[in-house]
Amino acid sequence: MEYPFEVFEKKWQDVWKKERVFNAENQVEGKENYFVLSMFPYPSGVLHMGHVSNYSIGDAISRYKMMQGYNVLQPMGYDSFGMPAENFAIQHNTHPRLATENNMAIMQGQLTAMGFGFDWQRTLATSTPEYYRWGQWLFKRLYEKGLVYKKTSFVNWCDQCQTVLANEQVEDGKCWRDGSTVRQKEMEQWYFKITDYAEELLDFSKMIDWPERVITMQKNWIGRSTGTEIDFIEETTKDKIKVFTTRPDTIFGVTFMALPPEHEYIRALLKTEAANSDLADFCEKVINEDKKERGSAEQKKEGFFTGKYCINPVNGDRVQIWVTNYVLMDYGTGAVMAVPAHDQRDFEFAKKYNIALKLVIQNQDKSLVLEEMTEAYVEPGILVNSDKFNDKDSNKAKEEISAWIDENKMGKTTITYRLRDWGVSRQRYWGNPIPVIHCDKCGSVLVPDEDLPVLLPDNVQVGKTTQNPLLSVAEWVNTTCPNCGGPGRRETDTMDTFVDSSWYYARYTDSKNTEMPFSPEIAEKWLPVDQYIGGIEHACMHLIYARFFHKFMRDIGLVKGDEPFARLLTQGMVCNLGSKMSKSKGNGVDPQPYIDRYGSDAIRVFMLFASPPEKDVDWSDDGVVGAFRFLNRVYRQAENYGDLINEYYKPYSPDLDISKEMKELRFSTHTMMKKWHEDIEEKLQFNTAIAGIMEHLNNVSSIKDPENLNTNDKIIYAEANAVMFRLIYPFAPHVSEEVWSMIGQTGLVHESGLPKHNPLYLVTDEVTYVVQVNGKLRGKIDVSLETSEEEIKELALNLENVVKFLEDKEIKKIIVVKKKLVSIVVKPK
RNA sequence: GCGAAAGUGGCGGAAUUGGCAGACGCGCUGGACUUAGAAUCCAGUUGGGUUAAACCAGUAGGGGUUCAAGUCCCCUCUUUCGCACCA
Structure with a gap:
C-alpha cells in the first residue's frame, strides 16, 4: 500500500494556512527573527525542476529554523517585469501584463501544491504599480545623491532583444539571455554610479558564509589595479590624452600611443x-566587429596611423598616435602608452607595422639585445635608457617614477577598476518607467514624488514597431514639465529589471507599505537576510547590484547594515542525462507529473538526498521512487505501530533499565539526532542528514515484534519512531505532520521543538578496537571501556590472526589510540 | 594562457579532518510471499581469490612523509568552473 499523500498533503497545507503557521509577525516575544530567502522566479509559465530544487532547500532550512524556535520569515514573489514576457506577448498576440498574470497564477498554484512554507501575505510582483512606484522613488534618491547620470557612448546592443545590455549581461560577446551577438552602438543612456562603491564592494568581511567561489568571481569582476595615470599632450591641438599604466617603470620605452576607435580624441579627430576617409573606414570597421572576436587574444592586431603625434611628458619624445583594435575603451582611461619592448601585445603590433622598439629594462645578466628579441621582455629587471632612473631595480623604479610623475604634475597615481558604471536604460516596454520628463527649457526633470508612480500605460501595441512601444503612446509621452509647466516629453527608456530585483528582499519586510519602500524600523528587525539561496549564475549580476543598492539604501538611512545577505548558498542545477535541463536541448523534465504521482514530499526528499545542495543534481526517475519508498516505510511504521508508539512515547528520554538490543536502538536514535543536527546546522548537508535517518529506519525495522517487548523496551522503541517522525519534518513536512498525528499528537511538528540527543546515550559500554600489524588490518577486539591499555595490548597480541603475523618478527612498537585502534609495528628478526 | 575546485564501485554519493574505504540510496543478483505480476520482505553486491574463510590488490597515475594516507607534501594526467589583449 502506498501512503495516501494525495489526501493528507492537501489536508496539512490547509491546516498550515488556517493556523497561519507561515505568516510571520515582525516581532514575537522571546523569539529571534530569521530571514530565509530563495531568489524569486521570473514567471515564465510553469514551475521547473530548478525552482523545485531551490525552494526545497529553502523550505528545509526554514522549517529547521522553526523547529529550533526562531521566528522565521520565508517570503516569495515574482520578478515579473522583463523582456521574455514582452516577446511572448508579441508571439501570441497578447499583452505582457495578461501573460505575466496568467503565469503567476499557475506558478502560485504549483508552489502551494508543493506545500512550501511561504508567507503569501507579503508576496510582491515587480510589475505592479505598488512595487515599481518605489523603484522610481529609489531612482530619484539615487539621482539626488549624484549616483545617476546620462551619457552618450558606445554601448552593448542586442538586435534580438532590441535593447541595450549592461556589461555584466554580456557573456563571451553574446547576450546572456538569448545568446545572440552583441554589437556596439552609440547611444545616450542612463547610468548608475556603481563604481563609487567599487572599493567597498571589494570588502567581503561582513559575509558570514559566502562561497569562496562567488567572492573570487566578484573580486575578478570588480578588478582593482593600482597604477599611474600619465598625461600625454597632442602636438598640435594640445589635447590631453591620459593613459593608465601599471608599468610606469617602462615610461621611457614608449614608442607609440594606442587608442581604440571609440576614444574621444579619435571621435574629435x-x-x-572628414577628408581622411581611410581612417574613418578603419574605425567603422573595428567598431562593428563583434565584441567577442575583438576581445579575444587570438584576434589579429590591426591599426591605422593617424598621422598625429603626442609628447611623452617624461622625456619630450614625439610619439605616433595609432588607432588599434586591441585597446579596450572600457578599461582604464581607454588609452595605452605602448611599450613594445616590454609588452607582448605592443610588441606584436610594433613588429607588424615596423614601429621602433626601445629597450628600457635589462635582465639580470644584461644579455638582452633588442634586435634579437622574439617576444617582449615582461619580467622585472634593471632600468636602462631611462635618464636619471638608470640602473635602478624595476620594481623599485615603479614607485619612484610614479611619485616623480605625481610631483611634476605629469599625471598621478590612481586605482582603476574593471567594473564599469551600470547602464540601466532599456529600450523596451515591459519594465519600470524612468521617472524623468524632458523639457526643452529645463532639460531632464525628475517627476515629483507625489506624482509617482509614473504608470506604465496599458494601451500599447507590442511588437508593431522596432522601437520602444512606449514611443507610440502619444498621450503618455506628451506631458507637461513639472518645473516650468511648458510642454514636456516623458523618458521612454525603462529600467533594467535587475534594478527591480536589487531591493526586493527589503520590500518583503514591509511589502504593503504605501508611504515608503519599506519602514526602516521593520527592515532592521529582519535584515540582513540570514540565508539567501539561489543559482551561481547571479554571482556577478544580481548579487553585485543588490550589494550596491543595499549600501546606497544604508547611506540614505533606509537600512542599517552594510550587506544584504549574510549567508549565501548557491545551489546546483538540476540536470538530465548529465547536462543542464533546457528548452533548446529538449531534455527538460516537467515536475508536475511526478508531483501528481508521488506527491510533494517524495520530490523534495529526492532533490535533497541526491547530492549536497551546492552540487548539481542529476534527475532520475528511479531516485524519486527510492525517496517515495523511504517515506512509505516511515509511514508504515506509524500505520502498524501507531498505537504502541502513542502509548509509550515520552517527550523526554527516560533513563531506564533496558535490554541490550534496545540500548543499541537508543544509541541509534540519539546518534541520528546528533548527526542530523550537525549536518544541517554546520554544513547544510541534507543528503547526509537524510541518509542518517534512513540508516536509523533500518535499525528500527530490524526490531521484528515490538508488541512483545517489555514496558521499558517499548518506551525506547516508541522514542526511536517518534523522534524519526519529527526529524523528517524539514524534508517531508506533510508525511511528518501525518505520522506525528497518527501517534496521537495534537500539535504541529515544529511546535514540538528540536529533538536533542542525550550524550549519555551515546556512550557505549563496549568499544571496538581495530588491530593493525604494520598498518594492515588484522583483527578486531571488543572491550569494555574500563579495560586498561596494557590489557588491550595483551588482547591484541593474542588474537589468533595477529599471532600469525608476529611469527619470526620483532615487535618494535605498539601504538594504542583510545577507543580506536591498536597498531603493532614489527620487523623481521 | 592565468586562477580555482575536483577526480572514490555499474550510478548518485559517504567517510569525527590522518585511524575499519565504499555509509545511505539507486541499479543488479538470488530467495520468500503470489496462479502471475506489482508491492513488500530477506540475503548478497569494489576487483581478484576461496565451498567458505584466510589472503592479495584497491580512492586518476607516479613518488614521498607517517606505526597509519581517499585525507598531508611534490610531480604528471584528466574534468569542471571562472577569467582571458585589463595596459
Whole structure:
C-alpha cells in the first residue's frame, strides 16, 4: 500500500494556512527573527525542476529554523517585469501584463501544491504599480545623491532583444539571455554610479558564509589595479590624452600611443578631418566587429596611423598616435602608452607595422639585445635608457617614477577598476518607467514624488514597431514639465529589471507599505537576510547590484547594515542525462507529473538526498521512487505501530533499565539526532542528514515484534519512531505532520521543538578496537571501556590472526589510540 | 594562457579532518510471499581469490612523509568552473 499523500498533503497545507503557521509577525516575544530567502522566479509559465530544487532547500532550512524556535520569515514573489514576457506577448498576440498574470497564477498554484512554507501575505510582483512606484522613488534618491547620470557612448546592443545590455549581461560577446551577438552602438543612456562603491564592494568581511567561489568571481569582476595615470599632450591641438599604466617603470620605452576607435580624441579627430576617409573606414570597421572576436587574444592586431603625434611628458619624445583594435575603451582611461619592448601585445603590433622598439629594462645578466628579441621582455629587471632612473631595480623604479610623475604634475597615481558604471536604460516596454520628463527649457526633470508612480500605460501595441512601444503612446509621452509647466516629453527608456530585483528582499519586510519602500524600523528587525539561496549564475549580476543598492539604501538611512545577505548558498542545477535541463536541448523534465504521482514530499526528499545542495543534481526517475519508498516505510511504521508508539512515547528520554538490543536502538536514535543536527546546522548537508535517518529506519525495522517487548523496551522503541517522525519534518513536512498525528499528537511538528540527543546515550559500554600489524588490518577486539591499555595490548597480541603475523618478527612498537585502534609495528628478526 | 575546485564501485554519493574505504540510496543478483505480476520482505553486491574463510590488490597515475594516507607534501594526467589583449 502506498501512503495516501494525495489526501493528507492537501489536508496539512490547509491546516498550515488556517493556523497561519507561515505568516510571520515582525516581532514575537522571546523569539529571534530569521530571514530565509530563495531568489524569486521570473514567471515564465510553469514551475521547473530548478525552482523545485531551490525552494526545497529553502523550505528545509526554514522549517529547521522553526523547529529550533526562531521566528522565521520565508517570503516569495515574482520578478515579473522583463523582456521574455514582452516577446511572448508579441508571439501570441497578447499583452505582457495578461501573460505575466496568467503565469503567476499557475506558478502560485504549483508552489502551494508543493506545500512550501511561504508567507503569501507579503508576496510582491515587480510589475505592479505598488512595487515599481518605489523603484522610481529609489531612482530619484539615487539621482539626488549624484549616483545617476546620462551619457552618450558606445554601448552593448542586442538586435534580438532590441535593447541595450549592461556589461555584466554580456557573456563571451553574446547576450546572456538569448545568446545572440552583441554589437556596439552609440547611444545616450542612463547610468548608475556603481563604481563609487567599487572599493567597498571589494570588502567581503561582513559575509558570514559566502562561497569562496562567488567572492573570487566578484573580486575578478570588480578588478582593482593600482597604477599611474600619465598625461600625454597632442602636438598640435594640445589635447590631453591620459593613459593608465601599471608599468610606469617602462615610461621611457614608449614608442607609440594606442587608442581604440571609440576614444574621444579619435571621435574629435574624425570630425575635423572628414577628408581622411581611410581612417574613418578603419574605425567603422573595428567598431562593428563583434565584441567577442575583438576581445579575444587570438584576434589579429590591426591599426591605422593617424598621422598625429603626442609628447611623452617624461622625456619630450614625439610619439605616433595609432588607432588599434586591441585597446579596450572600457578599461582604464581607454588609452595605452605602448611599450613594445616590454609588452607582448605592443610588441606584436610594433613588429607588424615596423614601429621602433626601445629597450628600457635589462635582465639580470644584461644579455638582452633588442634586435634579437622574439617576444617582449615582461619580467622585472634593471632600468636602462631611462635618464636619471638608470640602473635602478624595476620594481623599485615603479614607485619612484610614479611619485616623480605625481610631483611634476605629469599625471598621478590612481586605482582603476574593471567594473564599469551600470547602464540601466532599456529600450523596451515591459519594465519600470524612468521617472524623468524632458523639457526643452529645463532639460531632464525628475517627476515629483507625489506624482509617482509614473504608470506604465496599458494601451500599447507590442511588437508593431522596432522601437520602444512606449514611443507610440502619444498621450503618455506628451506631458507637461513639472518645473516650468511648458510642454514636456516623458523618458521612454525603462529600467533594467535587475534594478527591480536589487531591493526586493527589503520590500518583503514591509511589502504593503504605501508611504515608503519599506519602514526602516521593520527592515532592521529582519535584515540582513540570514540565508539567501539561489543559482551561481547571479554571482556577478544580481548579487553585485543588490550589494550596491543595499549600501546606497544604508547611506540614505533606509537600512542599517552594510550587506544584504549574510549567508549565501548557491545551489546546483538540476540536470538530465548529465547536462543542464533546457528548452533548446529538449531534455527538460516537467515536475508536475511526478508531483501528481508521488506527491510533494517524495520530490523534495529526492532533490535533497541526491547530492549536497551546492552540487548539481542529476534527475532520475528511479531516485524519486527510492525517496517515495523511504517515506512509505516511515509511514508504515506509524500505520502498524501507531498505537504502541502513542502509548509509550515520552517527550523526554527516560533513563531506564533496558535490554541490550534496545540500548543499541537508543544509541541509534540519539546518534541520528546528533548527526542530523550537525549536518544541517554546520554544513547544510541534507543528503547526509537524510541518509542518517534512513540508516536509523533500518535499525528500527530490524526490531521484528515490538508488541512483545517489555514496558521499558517499548518506551525506547516508541522514542526511536517518534523522534524519526519529527526529524523528517524539514524534508517531508506533510508525511511528518501525518505520522506525528497518527501517534496521537495534537500539535504541529515544529511546535514540538528540536529533538536533542542525550550524550549519555551515546556512550557505549563496549568499544571496538581495530588491530593493525604494520598498518594492515588484522583483527578486531571488543572491550569494555574500563579495560586498561596494557590489557588491550595483551588482547591484541593474542588474537589468533595477529599471532600469525608476529611469527619470526620483532615487535618494535605498539601504538594504542583510545577507543580506536591498536597498531603493532614489527620487523623481521 | 592565468586562477580555482575536483577526480572514490555499474550510478548518485559517504567517510569525527590522518585511524575499519565504499555509509545511505539507486541499479543488479538470488530467495520468500503470489496462479502471475506489482508491492513488500530477506540475503548478497569494489576487483581478484576461496565451498567458505584466510589472503592479495584497491580512492586518476607516479613518488614521498607517517606505526597509519581517499585525507598531508611534490610531480604528471584528466574534468569542471571562472577569467582571458585589463595596459
